[in-house]
Amino acid sequence: MEFDVKRSLQNRLDNDFLLRPFESHILNILDKIDSTGKKLTGKNNWVDSLPDFASGHEYFGLHFRDGRWIFREWAPNASEIYLKGDFSGWNREKRFALSRISQNGIWEIELPENMLNHGDHYRLEMLWPGGAGERIPAWTRRVVSASDSMSFNAEVWNPVPYEWKNISPSASHFSSLLKNESEISFPNSHSPLVDREPWGKVNGQVTENKLLKTPLLIYECHIGMAQEAPGIGTFTQFRQNILPRIKDAGYKAIQIMAVAEHPYYASFGYQVSSFFACSSRFGTPEELKALVDDAHGMGIMVFMDLVHSHAVKNEVEGLSCFDGSLWQYFHKGERGEHRAWDSRCFDYGKPEVLHFLLSNCRFWMDEYRFDGFRFDGVTSMIFKHHGLDKSFTGYEDYFDQSVDEEALVYLALANVMIHKLNPDAVTIAEDVSGMPGIGIAVDNGGFGFDYRYAMGVPDHWIKLVKDTPDEEWSMGSLWHHLTDRRHDEKSISYAESHDQAMVGDQTLIHRMIGHRIYNSMSQGMVDIVVSRGIALHKMIRLITLATAGSGYLNFMGNEFGHPEWIDFPREGNGWSYHHARRMWHLVDDPMLCYSQLAEFDKDMTELACKERLLDGSFPYLLHIDESAKIIAFMRADLVFVFNFHADISKSDYMIPASPGSYTIALDTDNGLYGGFNRQDSAVIHHTITDKIHRHHLFMYLPARSGVVLTRLKRL
Structure with missing residues (x-):
């Protein structure tokens, strides 16, 4: 093509x-x-x-092929390279010296089978003009903490191949591009791909398409903080304990943070050192594969939070100064430094860097069967100013000298490659700038992402909850912020993600309830502050999902109002894990209000799936009343009515609607969800026609409540 x-x-x-x-x-x-x-x-x-070009992971790094070990690395500035590790007593030996096999800096060594063993630790000793240093190989697939726990080593990893049991729900189409013989288009390098089964096959059998025809409901999660006990959770714990919770909650995809290896745990995974190694602090590669496999068996897609926007500055563990030069993978000078993140910025104009990053995308799909990626920091990538201290107010801001066209080219190529490999893969852009075309296919002149995050929505909720008294909430402004998006690009809305709960900030419910979240969340306890927080928590989530473009995201635990904030162990908090965990016992306690919030969220996602709420229709505004704080709109043949007023309920309130009879499908004020049961869910609401043939519902609308009506029959 x-x-x-x-x-x-x-x-x-x-x-x-x-x-x-x-x-x-x-x-x-x-x-x-x-x-x-x-x-x-x-x-x-x-x-x-x-896709054939993006196969560098099968050429570079350490591989066991045809009864021998072969290792390759790209290091154009190096003058000598040695493998050293357990097998050499950590000494530099001539028999472990790599040979330079190309002018552009590809190095290679072949070793007999008995020279290396599964589990051996190793590094490279890199020599360059004027210096030398130890390095973790750039393409290594396994990195583990060294004995002092302050540094890392690569590890020889050659286990019994994992046997996949389940087909991905994203595999309605599967690629036959993974051939036994495939040319890798990197200068002066060719290598056959290893045999592996493409998407759509398990144990050699073509599997029936199980593509989910439901809204994209994403559960954002972090493996390490998913457990309750202070410490670092594992892939296995997540698979056994958390995946069933996610399935029960009704979410159709998980978006996993911090998958790739990162030296500093408190970076939340956004300071990547080894791009082809899953973080060993969470477990082994096979344990990650088992997690993905079980998720697929539950009908849950698995997305990876992919960080190609920058890289950690570490030199031994990372790519910075890898071959003694600062510009091997990154830009020269100031452009190679991200001043806000204290990290290195990739040079997307280099073919070798494109090869590395494109191969990285394919590797996670090949090796771990990820269904897609959330690309982190897209705004930082596509603008030379990284979006720092910049307001995007017009189209001129997207087409000036600040645009990094090479980064846009990389993102377009990545999306083309990913979707060529698996047409049903999902790619999501984390872009706050609103760059036109990010969510448009490349052959339609865009940059190929399937979705973009509606990042203004959570910001607006924080502004309202934090800075604006309830009686001053503007319904028109709220509607604008919830629906302000490019109609030619699919978007994903959310009330809060991990960003809104990082240290120094608060979850929405903690911000609304404050210290009462520690001692006033028992069911039956009367507290007007808690009641307000619980009511708004449900309303905020329902209206955000109901007005979302094409998907909805929730961060782990926020569905039940997880208290407090996220703070990883660091020097500033005494290396505490207290805030780097999820307190599941709160939602499991039937005497606490958290279980009621979780029940509401579950019924909300179930309704969204049942009614195919986000299947392309746009929410149609029926009514706004600024003084009464009421919004009503229609979507997917459902009528949504919200009364955000703090204390005034409305009786016989007239709402425009399509003619018919309606019943209540979901009520935020239901007692099962911690409400006050002010609605009679058994009542059937009939539209009434006025003299000029307009149709209206006459509703009782309790203060601080939202109701969803479904039509029973059409007139």
Whole structure:
């Protein structure tokens, strides 16, 4: 398949006429995407060839092939490289010296089978003009803490291959691109891919498509903090204890943070050192595969929080100064330094860097069968100013000299490769800038993401809850912020993610309830502050989901109002794990209100799935009343009515609606959810026609409550 630049440009301009003044800029980027794809693969049909190019993980690093060990590394500035480890007594020996096999800096060594053993620890000793240092191999698939626990070593990892049991729910189409013989388009390097089964096969058998036809409901989670006991949770604990909770709660995908190895646990996984190694603090690669496998068996897709926006500065464990040069993987000078994150910025214009990052995307799909990725820090990638201290107020902000076109080219190529490999893979952009085209297919002139996060929604909720008294909440402003999105791009809304609960901040419910969250959450206890927090917690989630573009996200534990904030062990808190865990006993206690919030969230997600709430329809505003603090809208044949007023309920309140009879499908004020049972759920509501043939429902709307009505029959 060849990429048609002119057609892609025309599709983009036809879709958004406001882009026409920037036609030449868009054409330039599309030309760069096309020319880069051709340059990398050496073929005009680079779309088809890109997955083969992105196979560096089967060439570089340590592999056991045909009864021998073979190791390769790219280090153009190195003058000598040695393997050293348990097998050499950690001494530099000539028999473990790598040979330079290409002018552009590829090094290689072959060793007999008995030279290395499963579990051996090793590093590279890298020599370069004017210096030397030990390094963890860039492509290593296994990294473990060294004996002093302050540093890491690579580990020889050659276990019995994991036997997959379940097919991914995202595998309605599966790729046949994983061949026994496949050329890897990296300068002067060729290697056959190992035999492996493509998506859609388990134990050699083609498996029936089980693609979920339900809303994309994502459960954002962190393996290490998923357990209740102070400490670091494991893949196995998560698989056994948390996955069943997620399935029971009705979520259809998990988005796992901090998968790739990172030296500093408190970085939340956003300071990656080894891009091809899952974090050993959580367990082994096989234990991660078992987690993914079991999730697939439950009908749950698994997304990885992928960090390609920057890399940790560590030199022994990371990529910085890997071969003695600061610019091997990263930009030279100030552009190679991220001043806000104290990290290194990739040079997306280098073919070798593109090869590394594209191969990394494919590796997690090949090896662990991830169903997709949430790309972290997209705004930081696509702007040279990283979005710092920048307000994006017009299209001119997206087409000036601050745009990093090479980063946009990389993201487009990554999305093309991912979707060519698995057409049902899901990619999500964490972009706060609102860059047009991020969520549009590349052949339609965009950059290929399936979804983008509606990051303004949680910010608005915080602003309301933190800074605005209830009586001053603007219903019109709320509606605008909930629905303000590009209609040509799919988006995912959320009330709060991990970002809103990091140290120094608070979860929404903690912000609303305060210190009472510690001693006033017993069912039956009357506390007006707690009652307000519980009521708004349900309403905020329901209206956010009901107005979402195409998906909804919840962070682990927030569905039941997990108290407090997230704070990983660090020097500033005495290396405490107190806030780096989830207190599941709260939701398991039937005497506490947390269980009621969880029950509401479960029924909310069930309703969204049953009614196919996010299947493309846009919420249609029926009514706004600023003085009464009421919003009513329709979506997927459901009518949603919210009364945000603090203390005034409304009787016989008139709401426009399609003609018919309605019954209550969900009521935030239901006693099962910690409400006051002010609605009669058995009542059937009939529309009444006025003299000019308009149809209305006459509703009782209790203060601080939301109700969902479903139509029983049509007139």
